[in-house]
Amino acid sequence: MDPALTLTPAQADALREVAMIGAGRAATALAVLAGHRAQVSVPAVHLRPLAELSAVDGAPTDPVAALRVPVRGDLSGTFLLLAAPAVADALGARVVQQWLGGERRAPLLDSALCELGGMLAGAYLAAVGEFLGKVLGHLPPTLVRGARADTLRAAGPALGRPGAPVPCLAHDVRLEMDPAPVALQVRWLLDPPSLHALLRATGVR
Amino acid sequence: MSPTVLICDDAVFMRRMLADLLVRAGCTVVGEAESGVEAVAQYVALRPDLVTMDLVMPDMGGIDALREIMRRDPAARVLVCSAMGQQALVVEAIQAGARDFVVKPFQAERVLEAVRRLLG
Numbered sequence: 437m438d439p440a441l442t443l444t445p446a447q448a449d450a451l452r453e454v455a456m457i458g459a460g461r462a463a464t465a466l467a468v469l470a471g472h473r474a475q476v477s478v479p480a481v482h483l484r485p486l487a488e489l490s491a492v493d494g495a496p497t498d499p500v501a502a503l504r505v506p507v508r509g510d511l512s513g514t515f516l517l518l519a520a521p522a523v524a525d526a527l528g529a530r531v532v533q534q535w536l537g538g539e540r541r542a543p544l545l546d547s548a549l550c551e552l553g554g555m556l557a558g559a560y561l562a563a564v565g566e567f568l569g570k571v572l573g574h575l576p577p578t579l580v581r582g583a584r585a586d587t588l589r590a591a592g593p594a595l596g597r598p599g600a601p602v603p604c605l606a607h608d609v610r611l612e613m614d615p616a617p618v619a620l621q622v623r624w625l626l627d628p629p630s631l632h633a634l635l636r637a638t639g640v641r
Numbered sequence: 642m643s644p645t646v647l648i649c650d651d652a653v654f655m656r657r658m659l660a661d662l663l664v665r666a667g668c669t670v671v672g673e674a675e676s677g678v679e680a681v682a683q684y685v686a687l688r689p690d691l692v693t694m695d696l697v698m699p700d701m702g703g704i705d706a707l708r709e710i711m712r713r714d715p716a717a718r719v720l721v722c723s724a725m726g727q728q729a730l731v732v733e734a735i736q737a738g739a740r741d742f743v744v745k746p747f748q749a750e751r752v753l754e755a756v757r758r759l760l761g
Contacts, residue, residue: 465724465745465746468746468748531654532654535654535658536654536658536661543653544653544654544657547652547653547654548652548654550652550654551652551654551655551745554724554745555724555745555746557724558697558723558724558725558726558745559724559726561725561727562725562726565727565729566727566728571727571729571730572727573697573725573730574697574725575697576651576697576698576699
C-alpha cells in the first residue's frame with residue numbers, strides 16, 4: 437500500500453476494485469478503437485497533493501499529451517489520460533488509420549484523440565456507475581500538451597484546497613501497437629466529497 | 642432519392658467516421674452539427690430523415706437537443722451514438738425520444754443495422 441495513504445486497508449482495497457472495474461471496460465473500448473490488444477496494470481490509489489502526484493509517474497517536467505475529461509454526475513473530478521507526446525501522436529494516427537483509412541491531417545488526429553479520451557472516460561465511468569449504482573457523466577474532453585506537473589495542476593482547482601491531498605485512482609495501460617507496445621496512464625482525480633460518496637457506495641467503512 | 646442524415650457530434654473525427662458509414666448505407670449526409678444548439682438549428686433548417694446524436698457536446702448536450710427536436714417534430718428519427726453507455730442514460734435517451742442507442746466505440750455493422758431499421 438502507498439505509504440502516503442490514510443485510508444484504511446479495506447477502503448484502499450475497495451477503491452482499487454472500483455478502479456479495476458473501470459479500467460477493464462476502458463481497456464476494452466481502447467482495444468476496439470485502436471485495433472490492438474490492451475492490458476491494464478493493477479490499479480493504485482494515491483492520496484497526495486498534486487505537486488507530489490506529478491512525481492509519482494515520472495519527472496514533473498516530462499512533456500506529456502493529456503486528455504482531460506471533467507467528470508460530472510453523482511461523483512465528480514477529472515479523468516486524465518496521459519501519454520508521451522510521440523505515443524499520443526502515434527495513437528491518434530492509428531485510430532484515424534483504423535477507422536478512416538489513413539488520413540493523417542493534424543486536426544483529425546487531435547479530434548481522434550479527444551474522441552478516444554471521451555470513449556475511455558465514458559466506458560470507465562459507465563462501468564463504475566453501474567457497479568456503484570451511481571449516474572456518472574462527463575463534459576467534452578480537451579487535449580493539452582505540456583509538462584506533466586502543469587497538466588495535473590490545471591486539473592486541480594476544482595478538487596480542493598491548493599496543496600491538499602487529492603484522491604487519485606490510477607492505472608496504466610499497455611497497448612500492443614506495431615512496431616512496439618505503448619504505455620498510457622489513466623488517472624481519475626476525485627474531489628474529497630466524491631471520495632467520501634464513493635466509499636459510502638462501496639459500503640466499506 | 643436517398644435518405645438524408647444530419648450528424649451531430651463535437652468531434653470532427655467521429656463525424657467523418659459516421660459519414661463514411663452512412664454513405665455506405667446509401668444515405669446522403671445533408672448537414673453536420675458540433676453542438677446541441679447547432680443540432681436543433683440544423684434540424685429545423687434541413688428536416689433530415691435521420692439524425693445521429695452524440696450526448697456529450699458543448700453549449701447544449703445531446704439529451705437536451707434531442708428533447709428540443711422531438712418537441713418541434715415528434716416524428717423525428719434520432720439515433721443516439723455516445724460513449725456514455727450507462728443504462729440510466731440509455732433509458733433517459735429513449736424516454737426523451739431516441740429511436741435507438743449505439744455505444745461508442747461501436748462496430749460498423751451495429752450502426753448500419755440501426756440505420757436500416759430506422760429508415761425502414
